[in-house]
Amino acid sequence: MPNSPAAAGRSRLSRDKRVVAVLAYDGVNAFELGLAVEVFGMAPDQYRVMVCSERPGRPLLANNGLRIIADIGLRALARADTIIVPGSLEILESPPATLLDALRRAHRRGARVASICAGAFILAAAGLLDGRHATAHWAHTETLARRYPRVQVDANVLYVEDGNIMSSAGRAAGLDLCLHIVRRDHGAEIANRVAQRLVIAPHRDGGQAQFIPQPVRKTEGDALSSVFAWAQRHLDRDLTIAGLATRARMSRRTFIRRFEDATGISPGEWVVQARVSKARELLEATEIPIERVATETGFGSADAMRHHFRSRLGTSPALYRAAFRAPAV
Numbered sequence: 001m002p003n004s005p006a007a008a009g010r011s012r013l014s015r016d017k018r019v020v021a022v023l024a025y026d027g028v029n030a031f032e033l034g035l036a037v038e039v040f041g042m043a044p045d046q047y048r049v050m051v052c053s054e055r056p057g058r059p060l061l062a063n064n065g066l067r068i069i070a071d072i073g074l075r076a077l078a079r080a081d082t083i084i085v086p087g088s089l090e091i092l093e094s095p096p097a098t099l100l101d102a103l104r105r106a107h108r109r110g111a112r113v114a115s116i117c118a119g120a121f122i123l124a125a126a127g128l129l130d131g132r133h134a135t136a137h138w139a140h141t142e143t144l145a146r147r148y149p150r151v152q153v154d155a156n157v158l159y160v161e162d163g164n165i166m167s168s169a170g171r172a173a174g175l176d177l178c179l180h181i182v183r184r185d186h187g188a189e190i191a192n193r194v195a196q197r198l199v200i201a202p203h204r205d206g207g208q209a210q211f212i213p214q215p216v217r218k219t220e221g222d223a224l225s226s227v228f229a230w231a232q233r234h235l236d237r238d239l240t241i242a243g244l245a246t247r248a249r250m251s252r253r254t255f256i257r258r259f260e261d262a263t264g265i266s267p268g269e270w271v272v273q274a275r276v277s278k279a280r281e282l283l284e285a286t287e288i289p290i291e292r293v294a295t296e297t298g299f300g301s302a303d304a305m306r307h308h309f310r311s312r313l314g315t316s317p318a319l320y321r322a323a324f325r326a327p328a329v
Contacts, residue, residue: 017048018185021080023119024053024070025088025099030062032086032116032174039178042194046186052076054099063089074102080111082181086174087118091140092147100126107164114166114181116174123167124148132162137170156314175200223248224262231271235278235298239271275299276308283321290317 020040022033033051040047053060053070060068077083083106103126107113115123120136121144123129129151136144141155154160159168159177168177175198183191227248231239244267245255259267279297282288291302294317299305302317309317 018081019079020047020049020082021076022051022084024051024060024068026060027088027090028062029087030064030066031171035174036084036178039194042197043182043190046190050076054096077102077106082112085115085119085122087116091118091121091143095122095125112164114177116168117170120144120167124151128165132165133160134167135160135169224258232274235275236296241267272308276312279305283317284324
């Protein structure tokens with residue numbers, strides 16, 4: 001007896017769904033696993049989401065103590081269109097050979113493989129990142145580059161797409177990557193709909209900089225310590241090298257050498273870092289107009305501050321404030 005039109009439609013819809021396999025394992029970051037399931041699960045007409053593990057049915061302990069049971073084994077990777085690999089704190093542990101083999105086979109078959117945060121270490125261990133651009137949480141990028149020198153690590157971006165291999169920076173950047181995948185698969189309308197349901201920004205470009213905290217380095221117990229403290233209190237002034245050297249009671253040449261020995265950077269770079277750091281604080285915590293923030297932090301003009309924000313953070317002061325301004329209580 002032939003199928004009814006409704007049944008045929010449901011069958012066709014099921015075949016048209018893209019299969020997303022999210023990898024679970026002991027120590028997996030529960031937030032990153034959950035966000036992947038949530039993003040693609042918000043588009044049920046477009047995706048079928050499966051959580052799989054090396055040993056299905058066995059309880060797994062996530063990073064926060066949450067117990068996870070995956071019903072499907074690694075065979076799910078053989079039919080997945082997209083494989084999401086969340087990260088773990090145990091970045092130096094060697095992943096199981098069976099997992100690495102399954103990832104390699106899926107990639108050879110043509111599956112898209114994407115990592116979130118430290119999940120890049122698993123992709124790198126499988127050799128999937130060799131010769132490719134990749135990223136991870138800024139706190140792990142040096143280790144990733146050192147451990148896997150064939151990977152072209154970019155520490156300053158939210159996510160990277162290199163062919164059918166993708167990787168994202170830490171935690172919430174995984175949301176950006178998953179939305180990017182939805183947008184690439186089904187267009188902006190579906191991606192925007194998912195973002196609205198999740199109450200998150202519908203799009204942040206992958207090239208946007210990670211907002212890496214860069215505490216201004218300082219030293220204690222010598223002539224430079226008072227100069228550091230004074231300069232940070234007077235960022236709105238003209239902080240020339242000659243003026244700072246005089247305050248430290250050193251020659252210009254000695255001051256530069258001592259300063260670079262203490263901080264690892266030049267006095268000019270230190271001043272710019274201090275100004276950007278202070279401007280970020282004011283943009284996050286106050287409603288001071290941007291022009292006044294630029295004046296109070298010594299940039300002199302909003303245009304100059306915008307230049308440094310663009311070159312260092314990949315965004316403008318206005319967009320930074322919109323993203324990080326603390327809500328009124």
